[in-house]
Every structure is written in C-alpha cells, then in structure tokens.
Amino acid sequence: MATPWSLSGALKGMFSRKTIDDETWDDLEDALITADFGSDITDSIVAELRENVRKYSTTDPEDLRRMLRETLEERLARLDPTLTLSARPAVVLVVGVNGVGKTTTIGKFAKFLTTRGRTVIVGAADTFRAAAVEQLATWAERGGASIQKPQQQGQDPASVAFQTIERAQREGVDIVLIDTAGRLQTKSGLMDELAKVKRVVEKQTEIAEVLLVLDATTGQNGLAQAEAFIEHAGVTGLVLTKLDGSAKGGFVLSVQEKTGIPIKLVGQGEGINDLTGFTPHVFVQNLIGR
Ligand SMILES: Nc1nc2c(ncn2[C@@H]2O[C@H](COP(=O)(O)OP(=O)(O)OP(=O)(O)O)[C@@H](O)[C@H]2O)c(=O)[nH]1
Numbered sequence: 001m002a003t004p005w006s007l008s009g010a011l012k013g014m015f016s017r018k019t020i021d022d023e024t025w026d027d028l029e030d031a032l033i034t035a036d037f038g039s040d041i042t043d044s045i046v047a048e049l050r051e052n053v054r055k056y057s058t059t060d061p062e063d064l065r066r067m068l069r070e071t072l073e074e075r076l077a078r079l080d081p082t083l084t085l086s087a088r089p090a091v092v093l094v095v096g097v098n099g100v101g102k103t104t105t106i107g108k109f110a111k112f113l114t115t116r117g118r119t120v121i122v123g124a125a126d127t128f129r130a131a132a133v134e135q136l137a138t139w140a141e142r143g144g145a146s147i148q149k150p151q152q153q154g155q156d157p158a159s160v161a162f163q164t165i166e167r168a169q170r171e172g173v174d175i176v177l178i179d180t181a182g183r184l185q186t187k188s189g190l191m192d193e194l195a196k197v198k199r200v201v202e203k204q205t206e207i208a209e210v211l212l213v214l215d216a217t218t219g220q221n222g223l224a225q226a227e228a229f230i231e232h233a234g235v236t237g238l239v240l241t242k243l244d245g246s247a248k249g250g251f252v253l254s255v256q257e258k259t260g261i262p263i264k265l266v267g268q269g270e271g272i273n274d275l276t277g278f279t280p281h282v283f284v285q286n287l288i289g290r
Contacts, residue, residue, distance in 0.1 A: 003268075005216075005249030007031050008289025011065070019059045025050070028068075036219045037250030041257060045071055069288050076253055076280035079262035083237065083277070085118075087208050089168040091176045091201055095194065095233050096213035097225050098182035101241035103132070105213050105267055106177050107139025108275035109239075112265075113175055114144035121171075122147045123164030123178040125157035125197060136179055142272045145177070157181065157193055158200040165204045191232045198234070211264065213239045214255065216246040223255060230259055237264035239275075244268040249287050 010031035014024050025046065032042040045068075052067050085092070094109075096102050110120045122140040124133045127150040140147040148164040161178050168176045180197060184190040201207055212235040215222050229235060238261050240252060256263055263278045 003243075003249075003286050004245065004247050005035065005243060005252075005287065006289060007035055007249060007287050010034060011289065015061045015065050017061055020053060020061055020064055024061060024064065028064075032250060034247070035250035036248035036254065038220070038254040038258075041250070041254055065288065069284055072253065072287065073280050073284045076256065076284065079256055079260070081237075081262050081264050081278040081280070083264050084208050085113075085175060087206060089121075089165065089173055089176045089205065090208035091165060091168075091178065091205055092209045092211060093178045093180060093194075093197065093201070093207060093233075094211050094213060094239075095180050095229050095235070096182055096239075097222075097229075100182070100213045100215040100218075100222065101267060102179065102182060102213045103136050103139055104270065105239055105241055105265070105275065106136065106179055107143040107145075108267065108272055109177060109265065110140060110143025110145035111272045112275050118174040119172075120145035120175045120177060121164055121168050121173045123161050123176060124149050125160045125164075126179050126181040127153065127155045127157050127160055128181065139272075146173070156196075158196045161197045162200050162204065165201060169204075187228045191228055194229075194233055207234075209236045209264075210234050211237050211239050212261070213241060216240045216243045216248055216251055219246075219248050219251050220254070223258065230261070235259075235261055237262055239263075239265040239267065241267035244274070252283065 014027040029046055048071055049067050094102055094106055106122055113120050122145050124136050126132055130153050133149055137147050148167055150160050165176055180194055210233055212229050214226055240263055243266055265275055266278050267275050
C-alpha cells in the first residue's frame with residue numbers, strides 16, 4: 001500500500017547507490033527531517049546508525065536499510081500500544097482539541113470494537129453544540145454503538161458521563177466511550193470540566209483509558225495545542241488521525257518520544273473502517289518500504 005508518509009521515495013536514491021558514502025548520510029538526514037522526525041531524533045538516529053555501520057564495517061546500503069528499520073522499530077516498541085479494556089464496563093474518555101477528528105474517531109473506534117464482538121455505548125459529554133451531538137449520534141450508529149445524549153443543551157458534561165455509565169452497567173454494555181469538549185473559553189475552564197467528569201466517573205468505576213486524539217497533519221503544532229491535556233488529563237494513550245493526508249510519518253516517533261505516551265490507535269481515512277491498532281513492525285515496514 002502506498003502511503004503519503006512513506007519514506008521509501010525519499011530513500012530510494014540512497015539505497016540504489018553502490019556504497020555508503022557522505023551523500024548517503026546527507027540524504028538520510030534530509031529524509032528524516034522532511035518527514036518530521038525533528039532534529040534531535042534525526043541526529044540521534046543518524047549517530048546510532050553511523051556507529052553501527054562503523055562497528056560492523058559495512059559499506060552496503062542494504063545493511064543500512066536493515067539497521068534503520070531495526071532502530072525505528074526498537075524505538076517505537078519501547079512503549080506498549082495495548083489498549084486496556086478488560087474492565088466491564090471499560091470506560092474510555094476521548095479528549096483533544098476541536099477539529100482533530102474526535103467525533104469520527106469515536107465512530108471508527110466503536111466499529112473497531114463491535115467488529116470484535118464488544119458492545120459499545122457512546123456518551124455525548126460535549127454538550128454545548130446540538131449539531132455536534134447529532135454528528136456524534138450519526139457516527140455512533142455507523143459504528144454499531146448506542147448513544148447517551150444530553151437531556152438538554154448545555155447539560156453538565158459530568159452528569160451525561162454519569163448517566164452513560166449507569167446505563168452501561170444496567171444494560172451490561174462492555175465499553176463506554178465518552179466524548180469530551182475540545183474547546184471552552186479558557187484552558188483552565190476546560191481542564192476543570194474534564195477533572196469534574198473524571199471525578200464523577202471514578203466514583204462509579206475505574207477509568208480504563210484516557211485517549212488523546214491528535215491530527216498528524218499538524219505535527220509539532222498540534223502537539224503544542226494539546227499540551228494542557230497531556231499535563232492535566234492523565235492521558236494513557238494517543239490516537240493519531242489523518243495520517244493518510246500527512247507526509248509526516250516521523251511525527252509518529254517524535255510524538256511518542258516527546259510525550260512518553262504510547263500511540264494506541266491510528267486513523268488513516270474518513271471511512272468507518274479506517275482506524276487500526278498501532279503495530280510498530282507494520283508501521284516501520286510501510287515507512288521504510290519493502
Ligand atoms: N483523511 C482523514 N480525514 C479524517 C480522519 N479523521 C477525521 N477526518 C476528517 O477530519 C474532519 C474533522 O473530523 P471530526 O471528527 O468532525 O473532528 P472533531 O475533532 O470531532 O471536530 P469538531 O466536531 O469540530 O470538534 C472531518 O472532515 C473528518 O472526515 C482521518 O483519519 N483521515
């Protein structure tokens with residue numbers, strides 16, 4: 001599958017040369033920077049590979065490709081991408097700034113779970129915009145999930161979360177996905193609201209996952225916007241969306257190393273089936289090519 005974030009095009013020239021030379025290293029560095037690995041990670045990858053090439057006294061670009069693949073895979077696999085969803089119900093809070101693909105992700109995630117035989121209910125705890133609730137309802141339905149809507153516009157988000165979990169417990173639903181607000185007047189208002197949702201939910205049951213949705217096309221900027229969530233929301237996993245429209249495959253590694261939080265899901269399209277788990281081995285195969 002050709003992906004826009006694959007490095008295989010950028011690396012082609014490099015691996016078709018007969019021997020590893022200065023140009024090889026320049027090309028590698030350019031390719032990594034262009035793919036948004038960031039300068040620190042690029043420097044450390046290049047330094048590590050130079051050391052390996054020296055240690056194994058190789059001049060074969062194919063060896064370098066293998067080493068690059070191993071390095072990236074090893075670094076991506078340092079954090080565990082497994083979702084913890086064994087509690088019943090397993091409550092997942094979905095957080096992130098507006099426009100990153102939160103609603104779509106909840107629908108796709110519901111589909112991902114119902115396809116695997118789990119029952120899902122979505123809680124519309126972003127209660128301010130009626131249109132947003134309706135959009136979420138459409139995606140929940142596509143994903144095969146039921147939905148708990150606010151009883152009136154602007155209902156306290158924590159009470160919607162409460163009602164959703166109560167219903168899940170009553171109806172024996174496996175997984176609860178709570179959609180939270182992405183935009184309020186102030187950051188502290190947003191974080192207070194989220195803290196209240198968490199407090200109320202934790203009285204009912206443990207929170208299984210707090211997933212932060214990030215738009216891969218915005219790269220480092222998007223990360224800066226999401227900083228408050230990373231600092232205050234107790235995020236347990238990242239969901240990268242819009243990777244299909246991004247040339248920034250390196251963001252995947254840089255976001256994980258910068259935040260210390262594992263990527264758990266990846267969105268690569270606008271369709272209901274376009275969300276997958278994150279598998280470093282597969283990702284790196286696609287990134288490096290062949
Ligand atoms: N290409 C692509 N588009 C995506 C992906 N995920 C979401 N989108 C698109 O991104 C846009 C925003 O998605 P939403 O799910 O509405 O985002 P949101 O964060 O809920 O936005 P608000 O409702 O405004 O808060 C939509 O046009 C989606 O189709 C993805 O993985 N790939």
